[in-house]
Amino acid sequence: MSGHVSGYLSIPPLRRDLLIAYLAAAAVTVHVLEAALPGPGPWFKPGLANVFALVAFLRLGWRGAMAVTLMRILAGSLALGTLFTPGFFLSFFGGCGALAMLALLRMIPSSGLGVVGISLLAALAHMAAQIVAAWLLIIGHAGILAALPWFLAGSWISGVLNGLLTYLLLEHFDRHHALLTEP
Amino acid sequence: MKWLELFLRASTPTDRFVLGISAAGILSSGWLITSEPGKRAVVFRDNRPVMTLALDQDRKQEVSGRLGPVIIQVEQGRVRLLEYQSPRMIGTRTGWIQGAGRATACVPCGVLVRVEGKQKGSAPSSAHEFDAVSE
Known part of the structure; x- marks a missing residue:
């Protein structure tokens, strides 16, 4: 099927938890690396860490996406020293906005x-959600x-880019031996 | 071409429809907000107007933000956030703003600068609004 949308994994709970942990660890790493690099512009932030939350959503369900997103925001803020700063709350409400949209799409x-x-x-x-929270x-x-259209234009680009990267990642993810063999 | 092939492979017809609709919505809302050059910039701190800067007078003005002083520069009918303490400096990187209705902000500082004047499809800013800002 185009887009790799169908196909929740049927795996034991322990393996499922491990996958969430791996995806969250990768998301935190990318989150911290991206924060350290100069951004391409004021309105645009690639948000590459969200790719791992999308993989979790498409293969492990909404709860998997929620776990990866919240762990990324909490652990990423701890690593960057921004916990409970305005940036943390913007990130938190942005994540909640994305999760609410995913919950809506799941329905x-x-x-x-x-x-x-x-x-x-x-x-x-x-x-x-970030702009409304701000x-x-x-x-x-x-x-x-008034700044919303400019920020949304940046998000439009990052949304498409992350969608393509998620598609590529899923191609490898679905062939991974850890998902094809019994524990 | 590889990216186009990837895009066509990865997206469904519904995806492309949503992409088109959302792009049109964002572009049209951006066009609506873009407007004639403004006449003044109103500086807000935590939703409280703290000063009004006429855009026909070049100057630099400092206001007190949550993270420290914020410098606002007016030059040639434009305004920008020039200097402050913030992790991503989105306000400064936004650069100059000029059109009525445009805004730039340092969110962690709690400082917002909004250009006022006549916007597309709307009457000029009301006298009440101007008076409230001038107080």
């Missing part, structure tokens, strides 16, 4: 959306919403 399984569409909608929800919790002025 309409016959939507016809593939990896790229799911990634795009999650990225847009992530950014919209407005309501920090800045307090609705003027910040």
Whole structure:
């Protein structure tokens, strides 16, 4: 099927937990590395760590995506020393926005959306939630919403890019021997 | 071509439809916000207007942000956040803003700068709004 959307893994709980841990570890690593590198522009952040949450969503379900996302935000903030700073809360609410979108998409399984569409909608929800959180919790002025189209344009690009990377990663993931053999 | 092949392989027709609709929505909302050059920049700290800067007078002004001083520069009818303490410096990297309705912010500082004036499809900023900012 195009987009690798179908196919939750049927694996024992322990192996499932291990997979979540591996995906979360990879997400935290990419999260920290990306924070250390200069970004390509003010409106654009690749958000490559979200690829691992998407893999978890598509193969382990919404709970897997939630576990990977929350562990990435918490452990990434601890590693960067930004826990409970405004940046942490923006990241947290962005993650919640993306997870809410994934929960919504899970309720309409016959939507016809593939990896790229799911990634795009999650990225847009992530950014919209961040801007709304910045407005309501920090800045307090609705003027910040004027910047939303520029940020959403950046998210549009990163959503498509991450969708393509997720597709490539799933091609390797689905062939991995750890998923093909019994423990 | 490889990226195009990958895109076609990885995306469904519904994906492409959603991509097109969302791109059109983002571009049209960006076009609506882009407007005529503004007349003044209003600086907010934690949703409280702290100063109004006329955009026809070049100057640098400092305001107190949550993380320390924030310098705002006005030059040739434009305004930008010039200097402050913040991890990603998104406000500074945004650069100059000029059109009415545009805004730039240092979110961790709690500082937002909004350009006011006439926007597309709307009346000029109301006198009440201007008075409130001037207080």
